[in-house]
Amino acid sequence: MKITPFKLERYFAQYEFTTRYLLSSSDCEALSLNEVLELADEETRELWEGLRLGYTESAGLPLLRGEVARLYTGISPEQVLVVVPEEGIFVALNCILESGDHVICTFPGYQSLYQVAASLGCVLSFWEPVEAEGWRFDPAFLERAIRPNTKLILCNFPHNPTGYLPTQEEWQNVLDVIARRGIYLFSDEMYRFLELEPADRLPSAVECYDKAITLFGMSKTFGMAGVRLGWLVTRDQALYQRMAAFKDYTTICASAPSEILSLIGLRAREGIINRHRGRIARNLSLLDDFFQEHSEVMAWVRPRAGSICFPKLVGDVSAAALCKALAEEAGIMLLPSTVYDYGDRHFRLGFGRESLPEALLRFGEYLAGKYQPVRGA
Secondary structure, eight states: OOOOOOHHHHHHHHHTTTOSEEOSOOSOOOOOHHHHHHTOOHHHHHHHHTOOOSOOOTTOOHHHHHHHHTTSSSOOGGGEEEEOHHHHHHHHHHHHOOTTOEEEEESSOOTHHHHHHHHTTOEEEEEOOBGGGTSBOOTHHHHHHOOTTEEEEEEESSOTTTOOOOOHHHHHHHHHHHHHHTOEEEEEOTTTTOBSSGGGOOOOHHHHOTTEEEEEESSSTTSOGGGOOEEEEESOHHHHHHHHHHGGGTTSSOOHHHHHHHHHHHHTHHHHHHHHHHHHHHHHHHHHHHHHHTTTTEEOOOOSBSSEEOOEEOSSOOHHHHHHHIIIIIOEEOEEGGGGTSOSSBEEEEOOSTTHHHHHHHHHHHHHHHTSOOTTO
């Protein structure tokens, strides 16, 4: 397969480890190894201390798969396949799609969600939100967009990069439209459990539809991106077997230390998630003030979930030019909407990290010098 370069990842490769302030990161504050090990119970502590660095089971450590299954209603460990999150997209789409299939995908979005399908020769339709309606994705679009050869619908809620989350009624409408036609649904749920209001949390697609495949993992919600571990879940056993066999040509199996660390994190999930949600709430309050103060330069739709938002620049300001200047002149990394192929007027800002207050202060100083009139002039 020949595949187009991943613009977002190439941009991160250029700036992520050379800028001081990472204001575009989508993950929550990373836990240290010591912090994770302090959360271990007796069983996982023994597993860690007795760990041998050999091969692991290709489907994933049984204890880990069992803990993942507990995140869902009506799911068994045998329906969980441990993967690297990015790998999960590649594996699932290769096992579902063939050249000529029609695919509908939320857009803008994480490029591999649609690029893998395009590289397989599929025909794409993009489901785009309305910014003026709070970045709302209208479920009625699916009714109009589905074709006789529509094979798969890919969605991502909470949404990257806007932070949009459908209402319970809208989500049910989406599921109903797909189920009536028997179409596969790939649901990227990497930001699940980071809803600003827990009552807004949606049921996982895999809990509601037998042709759904969900993706989740340790990277965003749990602040453990470095373990490089996630999972696919589906109740479709034929598809599960195809994905498990395809994985033999990618990672084959997971990292042994990562499986134990992830098991520890999942067993301690309530405390970890509450800690991250508390930080997000504090940071959003700072962003409320920040966007009000700089309203002549940018505006935002306050996100409903997740750890990222997608503000818009006001006036004739290029997002790509601003983000480049910020990185090179102020040591601040933001992600321009050009990496999403979504114009040149938006940027992604992440608010899941402890460094946000200091980074916002520096950002505000830069904007004051570049875009705001000098008082008294």
